[in-house]
Structure formats: C-alpha cells, structure tokens
Amino acid sequence: MTGLRERKKQRTRDALIRTAHELFVAQGYERTTVDEIADAVEVSQRTFFRYFANKEEVAFALQRAVEERFFVAVGERPEHEAPLQVLRNALGTAWSGIGEVIEEVVPLELFMRMCRVIETSPTLVAVHLRRSAQQEDRLAVEIARRAGVDPESDPRPRVLAAAFSGVLRLAGRRWAACGETSIESAQRFYENHLDRLGPALAEDWHAAPESDGPLPERRG
Structure with a gap:
C-alpha cells in the first residue's frame, strides 16, 4: 500500500x-x-x-535534478584529476543520459524550452543568479575537499567555482539567444565555452588561437 x-x-x-x-x-x-x-x-x-x-x-524542479546529477559526477571523478578537468569531465558525465532522466517527467523539447524561459524571464534570471551563487559555494567546498585545502584560507577553490559557474551562465544565455532547442545544441554551447576557459586565462591573446573551431553562431 x-x-x-x-x-x-x-x-x-x-x-x-x-x-x-x-x-x-x-x-x-x-x-x-x-x-x-x-x-x-x-x-x-x-x-x-x-x-x-x-x-x-516548480520552475526549477528539473534544473535541480540536473544539478544533483552533476554534483554526483564530481564526487565520482578520480582523485588524480586536476580541479578544472574534474569539473569539465563531470559535466560531460552529467550530460550523458540526461535526456532519459528528463523524459521520465516531461518531453525533452519542453524541458529545453523551459531552459530558454529561465534564461529570458527577468524574475527567473534573478532566481537563477541566486541559485548559481549557492551552487558555487557548494562546488568550492567540494573542490577544496578533493584538493585537501581550506576554502576559507585558500581562495583557489572559490575562484575556480566562480569562473566555472560564470562560463556556464554565459553559455546558457548565448544558447537561449540562438533559437535552437535541442539538448545537443545546448551541450555544444556549454562544452565549447568551457574549452575556452583555460586558454582565456592562460594564453597570450595576441598569439594565433588554437584551431579547434569557432563557437556556435548566434541565430536570429
């Protein structure tokens, strides 16, 4: 019963x-x-x-499920991986099979359209920013734990979490503006932006960029 x-x-x-x-x-x-x-x-x-x-x-119910999937993937990454690689690989793991998880509740296309609503609604953008800050704190604590450092005295975990979260927000906004609604297009935007994070921080911008292809073009 x-x-x-x-x-x-x-x-x-x-x-x-x-x-x-x-x-x-x-x-x-x-x-x-x-x-x-x-x-x-x-x-x-x-x-x-x-x-x-x-x-x-209710608007963020499925977003929360996706986030939890990501945090589980972070915790399961090998201990020898560098912190940024942990986040990049965990995101890839979280994307894998996410369609099946979403479709247990709503059609995948509806979920993707809801993601666009979140990225374009003033009220939900404000909520999204608040939730992102909370996730950054949680992520910084996990990065620090894995690295064996104190996040209160060592700023690196919080800096990395803030940079990672910021790139995800940027990719989300650009994806929402491109007019596409497939999970493949969203994944492409997130992955391409994250691929630029390391070079953007470390490279001489006057040098020729690596030939890894352009970012997805914005449409309409």
Missing part, C-alpha cells in the same frame, strides 16, 4: 511539473499563477503547496 501511495504522489508531482512547464512556455512565467497550474492538474492549491513552496520551486 505504501508503494502505491508513493507512486501516486510521484505522479501528482510530475504532473504539476509538466503542466507548470507547459504554461510557463506558452504564456510566460510571470503571467502564470499557482491556481492555473493546480486547476489544470485538477488538484487544489493546497495540494500544489504540499509539493512546492512556490512557482519558483
């Missing part, structure tokens, strides 16, 4: 996420109300708040 009850709760939660994403994409985050989401799923407002504290939580 407990198993059936838990599955029913999971179905309700998934339905709220899916419906909220559909409404946010169709009519905008700011113009969508909790009542509209609850009515579309045929549950009460009270039921909505059993699962999510507010609209913000």
Whole structure:
C-alpha cells in the first residue's frame, strides 16, 4: 500500500511539473499563477503547496535534478584529476543520459524550452543568479575537499567555482539567444565555452588561437 501511495504522489508531482512547464512556455512565467497550474492538474492549491513552496520551486524542479546529477559526477571523478578537468569531465558525465532522466517527467523539447524561459524571464534570471551563487559555494567546498585545502584560507577553490559557474551562465544565455532547442545544441554551447576557459586565462591573446573551431553562431 505504501508503494502505491508513493507512486501516486510521484505522479501528482510530475504532473504539476509538466503542466507548470507547459504554461510557463506558452504564456510566460510571470503571467502564470499557482491556481492555473493546480486547476489544470485538477488538484487544489493546497495540494500544489504540499509539493512546492512556490512557482519558483516548480520552475526549477528539473534544473535541480540536473544539478544533483552533476554534483554526483564530481564526487565520482578520480582523485588524480586536476580541479578544472574534474569539473569539465563531470559535466560531460552529467550530460550523458540526461535526456532519459528528463523524459521520465516531461518531453525533452519542453524541458529545453523551459531552459530558454529561465534564461529570458527577468524574475527567473534573478532566481537563477541566486541559485548559481549557492551552487558555487557548494562546488568550492567540494573542490577544496578533493584538493585537501581550506576554502576559507585558500581562495583557489572559490575562484575556480566562480569562473566555472560564470562560463556556464554565459553559455546558457548565448544558447537561449540562438533559437535552437535541442539538448545537443545546448551541450555544444556549454562544452565549447568551457574549452575556452583555460586558454582565456592562460594564453597570450595576441598569439594565433588554437584551431579547434569557432563557437556556435548566434541565430536570429
């Protein structure tokens, strides 16, 4: 009986996420109300708040799942890897199979369109920045742990976490502006931007760049 009850709760939660994403994409985050989401799923407002504290939580529900996948991948990287390589490789691992994880709740295209809503909605951009700062702190602590340093006295973990997070935000904004909605295009943007992080910090910019291809072009 407990198993059936838990599955029913999971179905309700998934339905709220899916419906909220559909409404946010169709009519905008700011113009969508909790009542509209609850009515579309045929549950009460009270039921909505059993699962999510507010609209913000349901908007970022799948983003949080993706982030957790990334942090698990960071923790599983070999101890001998350099910190930046750990983050780069962990991101690649997190991308692998992410489509199947997302599609357990919503269609992949809907998730990608929701990512664009997050990158272009003023309210959600502010939330995204706040959440990014929280993730930076968490990431800095993990980098420091792996390296055996104190993040309070050694600034390198926080500097690296801030640089990594900043590149991801830039890639996300550029991807949102390009007009594409596939997970492959998003992955390409993130990976290409991260590939430039090391050279941007270390290379002489007056020298000829490496011939690893241009960044994806912005469209429309």
